[in-house]
Each structure stands twice: as structure tokens, then as C-alpha cells.
Amino acid sequence: MNHDELMSALDEFHDGELDPSARAELEFHLRSCQDCREALEARQRAAEFLLSSAAAAYEGFDAERFSRGVMSRISGEELRARLPTWRALLSWRGWLVPAASFAAAAVAMWFLGGFADRGSLAADMLAEQRGGVVMMDWLDEPTATSVGDLESSALALR
Amino acid sequence: MSKPETPEIPGESELVGRARKGDRDAYAELVRRHSPRIFALCLSMLRRRESAEDAAQEAFVKAWKGLRRFRGGAAFSTWVHRIAANACQDFLRRHSRAREESIEGPPLGDERRLRQAANALGDQAAKVEAADLVGKILARLSSEHRLILVLREAQGFNYAEIAEILDCSLDAVKGRLKRARQSLEENMRHFSSRGGV
Ligand SMILES: [Zn+2]
Numbered sequence: 448m449n450h451d452e453l454m455s456a457l458d459e460f461h462d463g464e465l466d467p468s469a470r471a472e473l474e475f476h477l478r479s480c481q482d483c484r485e486a487l488e489a490r491q492r493a494a495e496f497l498l499s500s501a502a503a504a505y506e507g508f509d510a511e512r513f514s515r516g517v518m519s520r521i522s523g524e525e526l527r528a529r530l531p532t533w534r535a536l537l538s539w540r541g542w543l544v545p546a547a548s549f550a551a552a553a554v555a556m557w558f559l560g561g562f563a564d565r566g567s568l569a570a571d572m573l574a575e576q577r578g579g580v581v582m583m584d585w586l587d588e589p590t591a592t593s594v595g596d597l598e599s600s601a602l603a604l605r
Numbered sequence: 606m607s608k609p610e611t612p613e614i615p616g617e618s619e620l621v622g623r624a625r626k627g628d629r630d631a632y633a634e635l636v637r638r639h640s641p642r643i644f645a646l647c648l649s650m651l652r653r654r655e656s657a658e659d660a661a662q663e664a665f666v667k668a669w670k671g672l673r674r675f676r677g678g679a680a681f682s683t684w685v686h687r688i689a690a691n692a693c694q695d696f697l698r699r700h701s702r703a704r705e706e707s708i709e710g711p712p713l714g715d716e717r718r719l720r721q722a723a724n725a726l727g728d729q730a731a732k733v734e735a736a737d738l739v740g741k742i743l744a745r746l747s748s749e750h751r752l753i754l755v756l757r758e759a760q761g762f763n764y765a766e767i768a769e770i771l772d773c774s775l776d777a778v779k780g781r782l783k784r785a786r787q788s789l790e791e792n793m794r795h796f797s798s799r800g801g802v
Pocket residue numbers: 450451453454476480481482483484
């Protein structure tokens with residue numbers, strides 16, 4: 448290898464990545480070549496400079512405390528992941544069952560002729576909404592088909 | 606042959622295996638062992654201790670979540686360094702405005718003071734000032750150059766390990782390292798009027 452080739456191999460030499468024969472050749476060349484020696488010294492200075500930066504980082508670092516911090520962050524994140532999010536609570540799917548119950552209650556009211564008593568309509572609707580989920584189950588019952596059944600069940604809800 | 610009385614210190618692969626099965630104590634031990642180096646890497650990248658600690662924590666939390674995907678063949682250390690390097694790059698992207706003000710480099714008025722500190726790098730009395738200077742010179746490099754220099758010179762990874770951490774080829778490592786060194790040497794010359802750094 449000539450001077451230029453050896454010069455370009457200086458990084459690998461400095462990093463210990465050169466194969467033994469190339470390494471021996473470069474070591475021999477370094478004895479007689481001032482330019483290559485200076486280039487290598489510049490790399491060594493840079494290395495010391497970077498090492499000193501890492502050494503400063505270790506001062507005052509508490510691995511025990513840090514580890515505890517990581518583990519509590521992991522626990523916190525896992526706990527949050529298990530809780531339902533506000534987004535899920537507010538999504539349309541979350542409201543599907545109560546809304547369907549409300550609609551079913553309104554239909555039942557219409558069947559019962561409850562609309563005649565307009566004064567108590569709002570109060571009735573509210574009461575039906577509160578019992579919405581129960582009404583859904585009740586409407587699914589195959590036996591609850593006659594108006595009489597509906598009437599008695601609706602009365603029981605009030 | 607009788608077994609030694611003292612309890613054996615669990616090896617790295619044993620700890621990783623236990624942690625993969627959800628053993629938190631094993632993972633806490635892995636964090637204790639690897640956090641000083643990971644923190645040093647993050648500090649070199651981000652300079653502020655609070656930011657570095659935050660990024661390092663984020664890296665270990667991500668590593669825990671991704672442990673099942675971790676291939677046993679690679680070293681845990683290399684793998685966590687890769688996650689931490691990405692966490693630092695994410696942090697720098699998120700805080701790119703703040704970086705321009707506080708990480709990218711000192712205001713020009715500081716140069717005189719920095720030059721004095723650069724010349725005194727070998728002096729024990731100027732140790733704190735020098736450490737500050739090291740950080741400031743590093744901050745003048747691109748994050749890509751800073752990262753590869755720290756991985757090689759401060760963390761002591763070889764080319765193959767760096768290629769794995771940066772997810773690139775060996776030739777890319779060599780090329781990037783060469784350019785990073787040129788940039789660092791230029792910056793060191795810039796801060797040292799008589800080449801004292
Ligand atoms: Zn030469």
C-alpha cells in the first residue's frame with residue numbers, strides 16, 4: 448500500500464478494525480511518515496475528547512433510582528392501557544344501547560297511547576330512559592307480544 | 606463437585622429470558638446494568654440532563670414493550686442502544702425549535718470564553734469548564750455525526766455493532782464515521798487557537 452492508501456486506512460487502524468497484515472504494514476509506515484502520524488494523533492485527541500464527555504455523564508447518575516423510575520413508568524402505562532379511555536366512553540358505540548333503549552321506550556309509549564297525556568310526556572320519557580336497558584331485555588322477550596303485557600310491564604317500570 | 610455457597614449473579618441472557626416472560630425484577634436489573642451507558646449516550650445527544658434522563662427512560666419503557674420481538678441472537682445492549690438512539694432523534698425532531706436555541710451551539714459572544722477553556726482542556730482546574738466545552742463542541746456537530754462518534758469512541762462499539770444499532774451497512778458506518786471525524790476535528794480546531802485541544 449502507498450501513503451494515500453495507508454492514510455485512508457487510518458480510521459480502521461485507530462478503531463482496531465484492520466486485519467493483522469495491513470496493521471503491521473501501517474505500523475511500519477508510521478515510523479517514517481510524519482503526515483500519517485499527525486493524522487493518527489488528531490484521531491486520538493478526538494477520541495480522548497469524546498471519552499471525557501461520556502465520563503462526565505456518569506458523575507451523579509444513580510442507576511438504582513433510574514431503574515425504579517423506569518419500572519414505575521411501565522406500571523403506570525400498563526394501568527392506563529387497561530382503563531377505558533374517555534374517547535371510548537364518548538364514542539357512538541358506547542351510547543348505542545341507551546339510545547336504542549330510548550327509541551324502544553318511545554315506540555312502547557306510542558303503542559300505549561301515552562302521547563295523549565302530553566303534560567307528563569317529558570317525565571315519562573325520562574323514566575323510560577332510566578329503565579332503558581331493562582326495556583331492551585323486556586322487548587326481546589318472545590312472550591311479551593300483547594298490548595296488555597306491554598302495558599303492565601311499562602307500569603311496573605314507573 | 607459441590608456448588609459454591611454464594612448465590613450466582615444471573616447472566617445477561619438469563620435476565621433477558623426471564624424479562625421476556627414478564628419478570629419485572631429481572632428487567633429492573635437489566636435497566637440498572639445498562640442505564641449508565643444509555644444515559645451517557647442520551648446526554649451526549651441532548652445535553653440537558655433532564656432531557657437525557659427522560660429519553661433514556663422512554664427507551665427502556667419501549668424496550669420492555671418490545672421485548673417479545675427482541676431476537677435472542679443480538680446483544681441486549683446493542684438493541685437498547687438502537688432504541689435509545691431513535692428516542693433521541695425523536696426528541697430532537699420534537700424539540701427542533703428549542704434545539705436551535707439551546708442544543709445547537711453557544712451564542713457567538715461565548716466564543717472567547719470557549720477558546721480559553723479549549724486551551725485549558727488538559728488542566729485539572731478547568732475540568733468543569735472543559736466538560737461544558739466538550740458538550741458545546743459536540744452540539745455543533747449534526748446529530749447523525751454526534752451519534753456515530755459517541756457510539757464508537759465513548760461507548761466502544763465496533764463497526765458491526767454500530768451497523769446494527771444504526772441499521773445500515775458496514776460501508777455506511779465507515780463513510781459516516783470518516784465524515785463525522787472530519788467535522789469534529791474542524792470544530793476542535795475552531796475552538797482552539799493554538800491547537801491545544
Ligand atoms: Zn503516510
